[in-house]
Amino acid sequence: MHPALAPLGERFVAYLSDRWQEPLTLTGIEQIPGGASRETYRVRVDGPGGSRGLILRRDPVSSLIDTERALEYRTYQAVHGTAIPVPEPLILEEDPSHLDRPFSVMREIAGCESAVAALAQPPFDGLRERIGERKWSLLGQLAAMDPGQLGVTGFMDVPDHPARRELDYWAGVIDADALHPQPVAQAAIRWLRRHLPAPSARRCLVHGDYRSGNFLFDAEGEIRGVLDWEMAHVGDPLEDLAWSLDPLWGWPERTLAGGLLPREQAIAIWQRASGIEVDREAFRWWQVFASLKGLAIWISSTEDFVNGQSKEPILAVAGWVMTDRQNRILLDRLDPASTHDYAEPLL
Amino acid sequence: MIPQPSRALADLAGKLVNDIAPETSSTYAAANTGMIAMLLGALAQDAERAVASRMDDIDEMQRLFTTLGRDCDPDNAEARTRYVGRQPASLRLGDVDALHQDGMALLIAVHAWAEDHDPDLDRSIWRLLHRHTERNRLDLG
Known part of the structure; x- marks a missing residue:
């Protein structure tokens, strides 16, 4: 885990613990390159239910594509469970006070390649x-x-x-x-x-x-x-x-x-x-x-x-x-x- | 020493890719290092040719505009005549760019007119745009 990302990871896990009402600990966070429209992080947390991989997508300061985060999130919700595989959408948080900017959370699909x-x-x-x-x-x-x-x-x-x-x-x-x-x-x-x-x-x-x-x-x-x-x-x-x-x-x-x-x-x-x-x-x-x-x-x-x-x-x-x-x-x-x-x- | 910006930028790009990127500790940093190296490579190419390629474009546009009559895109005929007689205020890139952009705006207008009225002129402008694009082409491997 890069030390510069730890504060963001700790704030995120504190938010999740409160939201999901379970004690969670941060075990890893890394930024994923190429997130031109959102800052994208791979986060791993441990809790009573075991270890979980999550994808955190936070609004950037400036974006390649001007998009509406709510529309994107609702589209994930609509498509999830159909024949088109998409990451499971878990949280849309539009209050910027938690991580400075709005964000969404998806369940990680691990062990794959995109390039x-x-x-x-x-x-x-x-x-x-x-x-x-x-x-x-x-x-x-x-x-x-x-x-x-x-x-x-x-x-x-x-x-x-x-x-x-x-x-x-x-x-x-x-x-x-x-x-x-x-x-x-x-x-x-x-x-x-x-x-x-x-x-x-x-x-x-x-x-x-x-x-x-x-x-x-x-x-x-x-x-x-x-x-x-x-x-x-x-x-x-x-x-x-x-x-x-x-x-x-x-x-x-x-x-x-x-x-x-x-x-x-x-x-x-x-x-x-x-x-x-x-x-x-x-x-x-x-x-x-x-x-x-x-x-x-x-x-x-x-x-x-x-x-x-x-x-x-x-x-x-x-x-x-x-x-x-x-x-x-x-x-x-x-x-x-x-x-x-x-x-x-x-x- | 006579500074050679293009060579220096290309060398720095190589240093980033070959020596620094492999030492980075995260995929995010490695990816950004690669992109910065790519941009340095683009800067290395353009630093050497930027003024020359824009001046070539300006020269081509001025020669084309000289051949056009006042009935061609008549709303901009006077502006084209003025453009043919202009030179950049200096050979600094900002001054050359300003004249280049004025010419491109006139070229867009005459191209739109040619599409409706003059197929030969339309083809000539496409060829000019082809040469313009090739002059500015980035070869990044």
């Missing part, structure tokens, strides 16, 4: 195709679920035109946060407005950030937890599929979506699991939108890093390195003379 790079080594080598199959099967199953039956329509809007709503929102983020002119992003926004698809008949719970790195897999090739639901919303099923296939998630590998499977294979798995046939014309729109949304997030993180209180390196990496890559992907997708050096042609 696709781990698939190159034992014990995960040989699992690439199996995990890819599970990844897009689960996403298809999510798309097949009725958001009303899931209960999320009680706290999420159901848009009349999901594509228009998402475009308006993310174009607004770029307008608000760009620190200098963004010619590729603006060209993409104009393209998306000109080619706006008709609203699809289907609505589903959209995860909003379903990509390699945001799920936990084990050594048997099973996905044990889908994480980071902070951008979840009700929308078009094609949105998550297109986002999951964006070339950025497998960078610099272009042919394997998310570093796992060829794109057409991933789509076929998703179609079987969802029972939805992909409308290819609409899907072209969602692929361009996915790259624009990514660019909007990176542009926003630049603004956060420059003007915000947090100087987390991940904000600067997103703001500079990811912006560079996403610009190249978008340009590859829209330039009429593209040689597709960074992104395969739109499907």
